[in-house]
Amino acid sequence: MSPYDVYEMFRGTLDTMGFMSMSWQLPVMWCIAGAFLYLAIVKGFEPLLLLPIGFGIFMVNFPMVPLMGYNESTGYPELIRAFYHYGLEWEIIPCVIFLGLGALTDFGPLIANPKTLLVGAGAQLGVFVTFTGCVLAGFTLKEAASVSIIGGADGPTTIYLTQALAPQLLGANALAAYSYMSMVPLIQPPFMRMMTTDAERKIPMRQLRAVSKTEKILYPLVSTLVISLLVPAVSPLMSMFMLGNLMKESGVVGRLVETSGGALMNIVTIFLGVSVGCTMQAEKFLTAKPLFIVSLGLIDFAVCTMGGVATVKLMNLFLKEKMNPLIGSAGVSAVPMAARVSHNVGQQYDKKNYLLMHAMGPNLAGLMGTAAAAGMFIAMFGRA
Amino acid sequence: MKKLIYVMVTLFLLTPVVSLAGGFLDAPLPPGEGKVVSRTDSKMEMSYALPYDQVLAYYKSTLKGSDYAFRNRPNATYIEEYTAKPWHSILVTKVADGSTTVTVTKDSWTWIVGTLTLRFFAVFIVLICLYIPLSILGIVMKRLDTKKAALKSA
Numbered sequence: 435m436s437p438y439d440v441y442e443m444f445r446g447t448l449d450t451m452g453f454m455s456m457s458w459q460l461p462v463m464w465c466i467a468g469a470f471l472y473l474a475i476v477k478g479f480e481p482l483l484l485l486p487i488g489f490g491i492f493m494v495n496f497p498m499v500p501l502m503g504y505n506e507s508t509g510y511p512e513l514i515r516a517f518y519h520y521g522l523e524w525e526i527i528p529c530v531i532f533l534g535l536g537a538l539t540d541f542g543p544l545i546a547n548p549k550t551l552l553v554g555a556g557a558q559l560g561v562f563v564t565f566t567g568c569v570l571a572g573f574t575l576k577e578a579a580s581v582s583i584i585g586g587a588d589g590p591t592t593i594y595l596t597q598a599l600a601p602q603l604l605g606a607n608a609l610a611a612y613s614y615m616s617m618v619p620l621i622q623p624p625f626m627r628m629m630t631t632d633a634e635r636k637i638p639m640r641q642l643r644a645v646s647k648t649e650k651i652l653y654p655l656v657s658t659l660v661i662s663l664l665v666p667a668v669s670p671l672m673s674m675f676m677l678g679n680l681m682k683e684s685g686v687v688g689r690l691v692e693t694s695g696g697a698l699m700n701i702v703t704i705f706l707g708v709s710v711g712c713t714m715q716a717e718k719f720l721t722a723k724p725l726f727i728v729s730l731g732l733i734d735f736a737v738c739t740m741g742g743v744a745t746v747k748l749m750n751l752f753l754k755e756k757m758n759p760l761i762g763s764a765g766v767s768a769v770p771m772a773a774r775v776s777h778n779v780g781q782q783y784d785k786k787n788y789l790l791m792h793a794m795g796p797n798l799a800g801l802m803g804t805a806a807a808a809g810m811f812i813a814m815f816g817r818a
Numbered sequence: 819m820k821k822l823i824y825v826m827v828t829l830f831l832l833t834p835v836v837s838l839a840g841g842f843l844d845a846p847l848p849p850g851e852g853k854v855v856s857r858t859d860s861k862m863e864m865s866y867a868l869p870y871d872q873v874l875a876y877y878k879s880t881l882k883g884s885d886y887a888f889r890n891r892p893n894a895t896y897i898e899e900y901t902a903k904p905w906h907s908i909l910v911t912k913v914a915d916g917s918t919t920v921t922v923t924k925d926s927w928t929w930i931v932g933t934l935t936l937r938f939f940a941v942f943i944v945l946i947c948l949y950i951p952l953s954i955l956g957i958v959m960k961r962l963d964t965k966k967a968a969l970k971s972a
Contacts, residue, residue, distance in 0.1 A: 544952075545956070546956075548949045548952035549949065551952075552942065552946070554945060555945045556942075562934045562935075562937065565934055566930065572902065574900055574901045575900040576884075643956075646959050649955055649956070653952070656951050660947050661948075664943075665944055806945065807941050810940060811937075814933065814937070816884065
């Protein structure tokens with residue numbers, strides 16, 4: 435063996451090592467991943483999603499890792515690409531998550547006070563305002579639609595819409611959505627106080643009526659009928675949501691409810707988080723757009739909060755029995771955190787005012803409103 | 819020499835047609851002689867002595883991809899674009915005499931804001947459509963419960 439051969443051997447070995455192809459963007463992405471892992475583990479912000487997303491960002495930002503590409507010899511997708519393709523591109527994961535969510539949701543507060551559906555609609559104001567802002571900022575119409583839905587604070591709907599209209603923004607949108615959802619207790623209260631007077635915050639609300647089992651069983655059927663007829667584009671998402679809810683309310687398929695709300699949801703959450711995190715490769719994420727999305731998301735949340743509160747105040751002009759406007763902020767459908775925020779803020783002004791169950795109505799209505807808004811956008815722009 | 823003159827005159831006459839191709843808001847226009855029917859800063863209508871199917875095939879081959887939507891209408895196709903181009907839509911209409919008109923419309927905030935406002939209120943309509951049956955259901959269940967309670971006490 436000549437010295438040249440030995441040199442070539444070492445060179446060949448070094449060429450297969452990732453550190454030889456390092457770039458400055460990769461450590462930056464490691465720091466970003468670290469920040470999300472810190473939020474998830476230390477601060478406890480949405481750990482179920484931010485932990486796999488954060489780790490997904492970390493593990494994909496290494497040179498030459500066979501995760502998000504296609505095998506050169508077989509042409510098959512690599513590990514995370516397979517999760518992404520079958521779970522997200524085929525839009526299975528968001529729908530299965532909604533199945534699980536439906537199995538965990540009690541629509542009683544919404545059924546008992548159905549006028550809170552209008553609050554859920556009003557809380558979508560930020561979605562449409564942010565859309566305008568995104569277009570002004572240079573996003574295409576489809577990108578603007580996918581970014582603006584972040585304000586609906588509904589992770590699966592954000593992912594569903596983004597995958598349909600602007601899949602290149604999936605990572606940034608999902609990250610912004612879940613990050614801001616976890617920060618709802620920080621973001622919302624200042625805007626809630628700004629929009630309401632002392633007297634309004636103390637408005638008492640009568641206890642909700644009891645909701646019968648029949649109503650709870652009929653609700654998913656009625657919702658599916660209305661949504662599928664009016665906004666068919668979002669029917670896959672909402673139908674799975676209502677299926678989960680019907681299974682829960684029927685009381686006859688306990689095993690299915692336990693699985694869909696438990697193990698199944700946990701499985702798809704892992705795949706979702708890792709897949710979304712792995713879409714955030716340095717060359718795609720470290721550009722102006724994803725960073726802009728994060729700041730737009732904050733404005734979106736704020737305007738949605740204000741939209742919900744304003745809707746309640748508007749409704750109060752026509753209602754004999756006034757609603758406490760603080761529940762309007764729960765139209766931002768971070769279930770159940772936004773409802774808890776409404777309750778906590780209300781408690782600061784009147785300890786006897788229990789707003790949690792009243793706020794659950796707009797909270798759940800917000801889910802329906804965000805889905806309707808997403809369906810409108812898909813109908814407007816078709817699919818990517 | 820005569821041939822050269824013919825070629826140069828033909829090229830000179832074709833120049834307006836060529837310059838019109840993409841000349842209005844960078845919108846693609848079918849090859850061939852088009853007659854400008856009307857033109858403003860925000861809209862231009864051109865008439866082509868070409869069959870409708872041929873013009874439509876041209877646009878389908880030129881405007882490929884998910885950034886363009888082709889919506890069928892009676893005797894017309896409405897093409898919308900969703901990127902940041904200066905033009906917003908192209909309407910290709912079949913005319914009774916076998917010709918085709920192409921109408922290019924400028925991108926405008928009026929369309930964006932108008933459609934957004936409409937969609938925002940449409941969300942309310944969807945949820946009102948859900949609110950009505952829920953309210954009726956609530957009233958029916960309340961009456962049934964009152965009847966049951968009355969029967970029990972009787």
